[in-house]
Amino acid sequence: MTPKRSRYTRRRRNAPGSPPGQLTVDPAGEAPRLTVVHIGADGVETNPSADLASLRVPDTGLVWLNVDGLGDAATLSRIAQVFGLHPLAMEDAVNLHQRPKFEDYDQHDFIVLRMPERGGSFTTEQVSLCLGDRFVVTFQERAGDVFDPVRNRLKNPQSTIRSRGADYLAYALIDAVTDAYFPVLEAFGERLEVLEDEVVARSSPALIEDIHALRHQLRTIRGAVWPLRDMLAAVLRDDGARVSVATRVYLRDCQDHTFQLIDMIETYREIASGLVDIHLSSQANRTNEVMQVLTLIATIFIPLTFVVGVYGMNFDVMPELHWRWGYPAVMLGMAALAAGLTIWFRRKGWLGRRR
């Protein structure tokens, strides 16, 4: 664990008290790259680096605009204008520490997702999704996402995703984000297993920090998945007509996946808690073991040392010292004492209890 500063704090962009709906972009952010996918009766057209001027809401079919990079306020304002996006939605899209949520604005629905990113420790990227009648606009912090399977399905002429409306496309994207948590959690399951084996095998003081770090990451995932579930519930509860009954069935399926994710997370959290117990017990056990060795040695040799001390005294009159068999007798006596104590300890179960 190499702790880096700011592992628990996250900075909001907007200063407290600033007006709502402000587009305060991060100047160090990536420049927006626009990918437009037009899905019409006659096919799917993809423009991987669309021009800002060419953007419009289509009269037929639907359009999916994906924006990678949020570093330019003017571009984003123009997009908001074209699609009629609410200022608060735009503010949330550029403030990158939103929780997953659903908001039904008049012109469009607004959904915030957190997409897990690959890598050593668990992090998420914010994906904001605006769903209108004929468009889906997604905003991502940077290039690289989990939508490639959806893009591939769009290329397939038989895919349902082509024949259904914008709500189904939105579902497909939400589903892709939700399912992306499974491999992440599976990796956590594996880390837990490794940790558990280690806790059982040895009791390194670093283990408790590893467990602590793992628990923190599980907490972070939990903080992303629980509101995901609530967001889906809010979409399903919303009685607006923008999401069709047919798509709702699929969203319920997606919600089931969040239940599974939550089950896994809670299970992992409990296992990690249990590991702390095992670790503490294992530490206590090791102390016990060390104590037993010390006690064994000390308890056998301290009396013996006393005995030899006795015959090291310099009294004029100590008849034993002059006996012919005094020395061997004392040595034998001490051997018998040591043997007796050893047997007594074995009886008490202090020797060989380890195995």
Added chain:
Amino acid sequence: MTPKRSRYTRRRRNAPGSPPGQLTVDPAGEAPRLTVVHIGADGVETNPSADLASLRVPDTGLVWLNVDGLGDAATLSRIAQVFGLHPLAMEDAVNLHQRPKFEDYDQHDFIVLRMPERGGSFTTEQVSLCLGDRFVVTFQERAGDVFDPVRNRLKNPQSTIRSRGADYLAYALIDAVTDAYFPVLEAFGERLEVLEDEVVARSSPALIEDIHALRHQLRTIRGAVWPLRDMLAAVLRDDGARVSVATRVYLRDCQDHTFQLIDMIETYREIASGLVDIHLSSQANRTNEVMQVLTLIATIFIPLTFVVGVYGMNFDVMPELHWRWGYPAVMLGMAALAAGLTIWFRRKGWLGRRR
């Protein structure tokens, strides 16, 4: 406890982002074996290895199709087509880590159950149940289930199960799965008792791992039974006409059993938690006990060794050394000191407190 890899991870079949309703079967799965039971006015006919072509929804009576083995997509697709099963239901049926749930599709109800399997550690097999007006279709991962009592009751001409509709048959199957948890939990109760006796009797470091493993299994059972209860609640809440009022009374009874199961599970979980406390206390106690023996021996002999050391010094002028009764006097003095310390310890309750 011999930990095997993947004890905390479970792999989903479908890749993240793949389209919903896909029948991605496990190629290593068993080949489907179809058992058709036709329950009509004139009797019950069982065909233990039915032909795919002969499948149909009957006009009178009802049919129960049980599918053991999910290794062939074509067979499953054909079954779905015959009974009009929803693609999402079929996807859930072949993805083997569903939580128990209830879904009311237009053509049929869909219920996922987790059936406990016999064996060393607790595992469950997924049973998916599609309930239509005139059919019940059950999908199981492999042969072997808990439905034999239901099959036997079907053979009995007087059995209610013959005279009621498909909903009652579905109830009987759900009830069989629910009740199958009781022997499993009873086995857990016995393991808990054994563990408790061991924790009280001795304090092996392996015990905490056994408790940890048991708690994990209880967590797994809990993860199966809680959604079972929710599933039954969803069925009872559902106002569709497919489950009759008469059958609902029986399902409520079945729900009561899940309450009993949950009571047992929660009780066992608390007992297992308490065992950790006993274990830790028992460890601390053993440390105490070892410490006391060490302290006793050390406290008695260290001063005595000092005394004999004194008379081992080589000063020219040490009058005691030349006294006639010096040696016996010192020996008696030391015996008195040891006796005094022993009595003092006994007073403090450090000796014989064990019993």
Added chain:
Amino acid sequence: MTPKRSRYTRRRRNAPGSPPGQLTVDPAGEAPRLTVVHIGADGVETNPSADLASLRVPDTGLVWLNVDGLGDAATLSRIAQVFGLHPLAMEDAVNLHQRPKFEDYDQHDFIVLRMPERGGSFTTEQVSLCLGDRFVVTFQERAGDVFDPVRNRLKNPQSTIRSRGADYLAYALIDAVTDAYFPVLEAFGERLEVLEDEVVARSSPALIEDIHALRHQLRTIRGAVWPLRDMLAAVLRDDGARVSVATRVYLRDCQDHTFQLIDMIETYREIASGLVDIHLSSQANRTNEVMQVLTLIATIFIPLTFVVGVYGMNFDVMPELHWRWGYPAVMLGMAALAAGLTIWFRRKGWLGRRR
């Protein structure tokens, strides 16, 4: 604590998957003894060992049939037939590990109660109560119950219990069962006080097991009282006309008693948890104390033993050995060292801190 097998498991009578509504009686159960109380306008008639053939639902007044012993299926079937009791109610009545619950069958209400039994450890007996318009039928596992006060009130001509309907009689019985928990809990309060005094006074390793056993029993009581409260809530929520508005006032009062019981149980549970903390702290304290004695003795005598060892060396040239006052000087020096260390320890608060 003398653990007996099966302290955590309870065996259900019916095998998993067996048909519902089956009357599988325990052949070792007591033979049913029927006590019929007929409450009419002209008085109360009690028949302590009624004949099965004479049973009927009266046209005026009401009848209370109490059945002690459930060992004969034929008798029970006959009773069910006479009073029109539902098969599922009868099944629950003979399956002796039901949770308290309320079920509104068409012909009658069905209530399961758990009656605390006197004795060393807490156990409960199941009482099933069927409430019809003109009858109350109670089933008990064996003779002996808490209904004697109700029986005495029935003997009193002025008692309200005579002038009200069957619902009031049912209330009186439920109330008697509920109130029977108070003396049980008071006994637990006393045991807790005794345990607390012991935990404070001494730290026996057996205490943690006693606390563990007490917590388990509190858990068992809790498992009986919580559903009792839910059952009463279900009765009060039920809009059937069988329980009159006037009786509902009394049932709410009875429900208040369950709230009081739950308060007591939860308080006791928290106190018992706190005892574990005290116990662990007390163990740690005792270890500390033992350590301090050891450290004291060792720290004082180990340096002294070193000193006497120095003057036991056999170097040819050791001038101190030949000084006239060498021996007394060394002895005095050692006494001063011991005194200094003792004072230092006292300053650090290691001596006499106990009191």
Added chain:
Amino acid sequence: MTPKRSRYTRRRRNAPGSPPGQLTVDPAGEAPRLTVVHIGADGVETNPSADLASLRVPDTGLVWLNVDGLGDAATLSRIAQVFGLHPLAMEDAVNLHQRPKFEDYDQHDFIVLRMPERGGSFTTEQVSLCLGDRFVVTFQERAGDVFDPVRNRLKNPQSTIRSRGADYLAYALIDAVTDAYFPVLEAFGERLEVLEDEVVARSSPALIEDIHALRHQLRTIRGAVWPLRDMLAAVLRDDGARVSVATRVYLRDCQDHTFQLIDMIETYREIASGLVDIHLSSQANRTNEVMQVLTLIATIFIPLTFVVGVYGMNFDVMPELHWRWGYPAVMLGMAALAAGLTIWFRRKGWLGRRR
């Protein structure tokens, strides 16, 4: 802590199974003293020792009857008769371990309050309040209460309490009881601070018992305040016309106070839990410290003692013994060893870590 018997048990007056609405008064209770306050258009008349015969519900204005002492059933029955109080309300009024609750009987509302009593440890006195259209009757176990401010306000001709109805008077009394918890909790806050300072300063084994006792008392307060909040919620939820809309605003304010009380209680409970952690850590730390001193002394002197033992051996051939500088050399060598070990310990941070 001087534990007195029955600190966790409370005896109910009525025997289990006795008929409801029974007025079983405690014969050792105080004789009822009746104080009647008549609030009319023309002023407030107070009769501090009213006659039972003069009691009546007024036609105009309102009357507040306060009953101190519940030792006489006849008096109480008469009062119940005059004001039309429900038997169950009267039973609850004399059974002194009710939880705060609200009951809407037809003729009057019935409210149970628990009034904190001043003194060493936290205890409460039960105050029962019956609110009719033109009367408020309060029953107290014994003389002495927190209502003096209300009595003083009644003496003030401009006080709102005179111009509003019985519901406002009831509110004023409830508010007085609620606010009486604030000084009690403030005293607990001070005790917590004292305890915290002690836990930090020293680790007496008695501290854990003090913390345990404090937690128990906080639990008791919690058991009184939580149902107080629920009671107020029940009053506000009740749609009876007896409490006017204007008074409800005040009751909501009173409910806010219970929220504040609950906040304080929960905070104190968490702080007290934290103290247990600090205490345990402090114990562990002290053990560590003692161990370090022991280890230091033992680790330095045990090797030295070995060395002097070597030169105390009596071999014929031990050349060092005959060297001229042998003795000083050994002494210097041992001093160097001791110094080296001390430096090593200091490096490891075992010395002087305390400060």
Added chain:
Amino acid sequence: MTPKRSRYTRRRRNAPGSPPGQLTVDPAGEAPRLTVVHIGADGVETNPSADLASLRVPDTGLVWLNVDGLGDAATLSRIAQVFGLHPLAMEDAVNLHQRPKFEDYDQHDFIVLRMPERGGSFTTEQVSLCLGDRFVVTFQERAGDVFDPVRNRLKNPQSTIRSRGADYLAYALIDAVTDAYFPVLEAFGERLEVLEDEVVARSSPALIEDIHALRHQLRTIRGAVWPLRDMLAAVLRDDGARVSVATRVYLRDCQDHTFQLIDMIETYREIASGLVDIHLSSQANRTNEVMQVLTLIATIFIPLTFVVGVYGMNFDVMPELHWRWGYPAVMLGMAALAAGLTIWFRRKGWLGRRR
């Protein structure tokens, strides 16, 4: 941590039982300073030290009166009279330990906020806000607040805050208070990181007190933010027409911020709990380590000291003493023993396990 008295108690101004709606101001409080901002069609006029006499509710536009200092009852009464503020609202405004809450009085809405104050340890200042149709009145305990950004926005002629009604101004103020918690929590995140690094690096007994203090402060923040969320929920639930639909959208956004705050707080609380575990484990580990050194030294040297004691005995017949190579042989034998034990310890993993 320098504990100051009264860190857990807070004194209420009004005595228990005093009449509601009383304006008991703190005589030591600051004298009220009135700042009036008039927002009209023709611009914004700010009067930083307004005259009490000039106050009135405007006919057009809206007025924001901010009152800094609550030390004068007459001024406050006059303000209440001018704006028609409810006595209970005024009482809450001067009683400075309210929880955040919302109350819909007939003439105006009343909102209590807790504004975090900068400084070493977390404290909050109470801000009470009365929202009428044409006015917002805010009461603060003392000068200095987080409203400067709102004041700046008011100076900007294009600001939305000028064109919307009083409800939007109230939203802007609430939002400023809510957002002021983010930097406070970020500072806590940093303190947590520092503490975590320290816990990992060393195990000072003072750390547990620091963690305890931090947890207490997190509890305090939690006590402020949770009711803030509830307050916003109450505003949004309230169906009064005073808060427009357009403003509700913004309030929901503000509520989202409270969700984020709560997420952060709960995460920090869990991390702080985890630190206690690490601390305890780290203490246990240190004890282990100290024990191992002691055991190592003692186990090696105690047997050796016994050996040299043997050859220090003064028996007449001890042949080894007269062997030519006796002394070197014994020394070599002891060296071999010491080496053997050291190797055995290293095998057991007791040496060098630290790294």
